[in-house]
Amino acid sequence: xxxxxxxxxxxxxxxxxxxxxxxxxxxxxxxxxxxxxxxxxxxxxxxxxxxxxxxxxxxxxxxxxxxxxxxxxxxxxxxxxxxxxxxxxxxxxxxxxxxxxxxxxxxxxxxxxxxxxxxxxxxxxxxxxxxxxxxxxxxxxxxxxxxxxxxxxxxxxxxxxxxxxxxxxxxxxxxxxxxxxxxxxxxxxxxxxxxxxxxxxxxxxxxxxxxxxxxxxxxxxxxxxxxxxxxxxxxxxxxxxxxxxxxxxxxxxxxxxxxxxxxxxxxxxxxxxxxxxxxxxxxxxxxxxxxxxxxxxxxxxxxxxxxxxxxxxxxxxxxxxxxxxxxxxxxxxxxxxxxxxxxxxxxxxxxxxxxxxxxxxxxxxxxxxxxxxxxxxxxxxxxxxxxxxxxxxxxxxxxxxxxxxxxxxxxxxxxxxxxxxxxxxxxxxxxxxxxxxxxxxxxxxxxxxxxxxxxxxxxxxxxxxxxxxxxxxxxxxxxxxxxxxxxxxxxxxxxxxxxxxxxxxxxxxxxxxxxxxxxxxxxxxxxxxxxxxxxxxxxx
Numbered sequence: 001x002x003x004x005x006x007x008x009x010x011x012x013x014x015x016x017x018x019x020x021x022x023x024x025x026x027x028x029x030x031x032x033x034x035x036x037x038x039x040x041x042x043x044x045x046x047x048x049x050x051x052x053x054x055x056x057x058x059x060x061x062x063x064x065x066x067x068x069x070x071x072x073x074x075x076x077x078x079x080x081x082x083x084x085x086x087x088x089x090x091x092x093x094x095x096x097x098x099x100x101x102x103x104x105x106x107x108x109x110x111x112x113x114x115x116x117x118x119x120x121x122x123x124x125x126x127x128x129x130x131x132x133x134x135x136x137x138x139x140x141x142x143x144x145x146x147x148x149x150x151x152x153x154x155x156x157x158x159x160x161x162x163x164x165x166x167x168x169x170x171x172x173x174x175x176x177x178x179x180x181x182x183x184x185x186x187x188x189x190x191x192x193x194x195x196x197x198x199x200x201x202x203x204x205x206x207x208x209x210x211x212x213x214x215x216x217x218x219x220x221x222x223x224x225x226x227x228x229x230x231x232x233x234x235x236x237x238x239x240x241x242x243x244x245x246x247x248x249x250x251x252x253x254x255x256x257x258x259x260x261x262x263x264x265x266x267x268x269x270x271x272x273x274x275x276x277x278x279x280x281x282x283x284x285x286x287x288x289x290x291x292x293x294x295x296x297x298x299x300x301x302x303x304x305x306x307x308x309x310x311x312x313x314x315x316x317x318x319x320x321x322x323x324x325x326x327x328x329x330x331x332x333x334x335x336x337x338x339x340x341x342x343x344x345x346x347x348x349x350x351x352x353x354x355x356x357x358x359x360x361x362x363x364x365x366x367x368x369x370x371x372x373x374x375x376x377x378x379x380x381x382x383x384x385x386x387x388x389x390x391x392x393x394x395x396x397x398x399x400x401x402x403x404x405x406x407x408x409x410x411x412x413x414x415x416x417x418x419x420x421x422x423x424x425x426x427x428x429x430x431x432x433x434x435x436x437x438x439x440x441x442x443x444x445x446x447x448x449x450x451x452x453x454x455x456x457x458x459x460x461x462x463x464x465x466x467x468x469x470x471x472x473x474x475x476x477x478x479x480x481x482x483x484x485x486x487x488x489x490x491x492x493x494x495x496x497x498x499x500x501x502x503x504x505x506x507x508x509x510x511x512x513x514x515x516x517x518x519x520x521x522x523x524x525x526x527x528x529x530x531x532x533x534x535x536x537x538x539x540x
Contacts, residue, residue, distance in 0.1 A: 001043075001382055002050035009043055009320070010364055010379030011084040013347075018044070018318055020051055020259035022367040024297040026288060026315050030305050030338070031322020036360040040320055041265060041301055042067050042384040045221055049094040053259050054211050054219040058240075060226045060268040065396055066387035067221055068096035077383055080360075084380060091385050094221045095214040098400050101199050101239055105225030105396075107405035108412070110201045111242050113149040114139075120245060123279030124238055125187040134180045137173045138162050148417035151201040152192050157419045159185055194235040202413040207246050209405065211262050230271055237280045240272065244287045251294035261295035269300035270307035281309065288315045305341065306334045313341075317367045320381075323357035342376035353378055 001008040006017040029044070031037045038061070045055050046067060057064050071077075071091040081089050098106030113121070118139040122132040142149050142158050149155050162169065163181040170176065188196075212220045229236050251261065266272060273281065288298050289311075300308055300316065304324065308316075319341065326332045339351035342365050353363060357378075365376045391399075400406060 001385075002047050007044070007047040007051060008382060009040075009047065010362065010377070010381045012377040012379030014377070016364045016366070016377050016379045018047070018366045019369065020053065021257065022317065022371065023048065023053065023263060024257070024260040024292050024295055025317035025367050025371065026292065026297055027299040027318035027320070028305060028308070028313070028316040029299065029301045029320045030303065031362070032303055032325050034359065035322035035357065036362070036381060037301055037322055038063055039360065039384065039388060040322070040362060040381045041267070042386060043382055044299070045265065046094055046384045046386055048263055049219040049221055051259060052213050052217050052219050054213065054222070054262045055265060056210055056222045056224065056262060057265045058224050058226045058267055060230045060271065062225065062227045063390045064223055064267065065098070065391040066389050067094050067223070067384070068399055069093050069387040069391045069395055071384065071386050071388065080380070080383060084382060086382065089385065093386055095218055096221045096223060096399060097403060097405060098223050098225060098396065100225040101229050101235065102195060103198065103410070105227070106223070106400055107403055107409045108198070109205050109224070109239065110199060110409070111204045111246070112202060113151060113155050113200050115204060115246070116200070116242055120241055120279070124241055124277060125184070125191065126277055127184065127187065131180055131184055133174065134176055135184055137169070137176060140173060141169060142418055147421050150415070150417045151419070152188060152197050154418040156185060156188060157422045161422050191234055191238065194232040196235055196238060199235060199238060202415065203409050205409065207243070207250055230268065233271070237277055241280045241283055244283050247296065248287055248291055248294070251291070251296060253293055254295035255293060257295050260297045263297040263299060265299045265301060267301045269302040273308055285309065285311045288312050304334050305338050317371070317373060319365050321354060321363040322361070324354050326355055343373050345376045345378075348378060350376055
């Protein structure tokens with residue numbers, strides 16, 4: 001309840017009220033399961049909303065959603081309010097915006113890899129010094145080449161690209177090894193499997209959209225559905241680390257304000273502190289210590305104050321302690337520590353009271369005007385004016401579907417970024433490689449064709465040479481045969497001539513002999529010889 005400028009949270013010996021100007025000094029709501037923590041948180045949040053203070057709630061169990069629905073009267077509730085001196089209770093809902101990293105139980109919550117930055121991503125993934133340096137190099141190369149890193153596929157593509165072209169960048173940016181790139185890729189794969197692929201992207205959330213009031217001046221309650229998110233500790237840590245960093249950088253210094261600009265509530269805080277990486281715990285401690293001056297408050301809801309680190313616990317000025325149960329020495333020690341964190345009230349034993357508190361009853365200490373913890377009061381928490389349970393699915397779905405932020409953030413945008421640029425380069429490189437391969441194949445074909453033609457020409461030349469040689473040999477044989485024939489014919493001619501000459505000579509001899517015989521008979525032997533000699537001379 002918001003009454004006369006104060007947040008009325010409970011009724012004890014006197015009203016227990018939180019001062020709006022002290023609400024940014026952070027707070028704690030603790031207590032065992034079933035003691036009424038969630039109802040108390042709803043009362044505080046609704047009181048802040050009525051006071052015009054926007055809030056953000058990480059709803060791990062899903063029951064905070066009931067703050068979007070007006071409460072209903074019942075005999076038990078009427079009796080409790082009457083016992084607290086409250087009549088004519090104004091049941092009403094709060095203006096609510098639902099959010100969900102997975103985009104199922106509310107408007108999607110996204111950020112880009114660039115906005116997260118290499119330092120936070122490296123710390124989140126628990127990278128060593130060398131791996132952090134290489135991741136930083138990858139971001140610098142992407143920035144220098146104008147390639148946007150929006151989602152995880154952009155970062156993974158950029159890592160692969162730098163690994164493939166490491167020699168080209170070593171002289172300018174430093175040494176990059178494939179082993180280091182591989183280690184970063186494996187760490188990113190874990191984040192991707194946890195749902196990081198839906199958290200990184202566009203449109204990126206503007207946290208300023210959480211710092212709003214409605215037309216009646218009531219603070220909007222931003223409920224992050226963490227039922228599924230809490231089951232992915234790495235993604236939950238990623239979201240919180242980004243959110244706290246972004247918030248711290250976004251908000252300017254404000255000093256002391258009449259009321260906070262926004263208050264954050266983290267339910268089941270033990271999940272955060274038990275499983276969060278060291279980087280997140282450091283950021284939580286830093287934000288809790290410094291963000292007060294920026295007009296923001298941080299509240300943790302957990303079962304036992306010991307669930308929260310001592311550095312953070314020391315910064316929580318507004319405290320509500322529900323009942324704790326003690327069965328072991330360790331539990332008794334925790335109760336003692338919780339009791340000693342309050343300013344003692346002489347009217348009761350704080351340590352004993354913690355074990356005796358009924359459901360809906362709590363030990364409460366808020367900061368006074370001077371910022372000092374007030375004396376602890378044992379009080380009954382006033383029921384919230386909203387629904388005690390979770391919002392009906394139909395009501396919640398109606399609010400989600402008609403939210404202005406579903407239109408703003410509901411449709412993911414995948415504009416050209418590193419992944420698309422590198423994919424385009426890969427296509428171009430593949431086309432160029434295909435072209436070069438085709439040219440090389442054609443060159444080889446041309447070479448083979450030239451070799452084949454050369455071989456055919458050589459074979460033809462050899463055939464021609466063989467044919468010419470054969471023709472020459474044939475001609476030579478024919479010439480030799482003709483020569484031999486001519487010689488034979490000449491020899492035959494000579495023989496014929498000799499034979500004819502011999503025949504003539506015999507004929508002459510015969511004629512001469514006959515003539516000589518005749519002449520000798522007629523003229524005598526001498527004359528015949530003269531005639532015969534003359535005849536021989538004439539023949540010659």
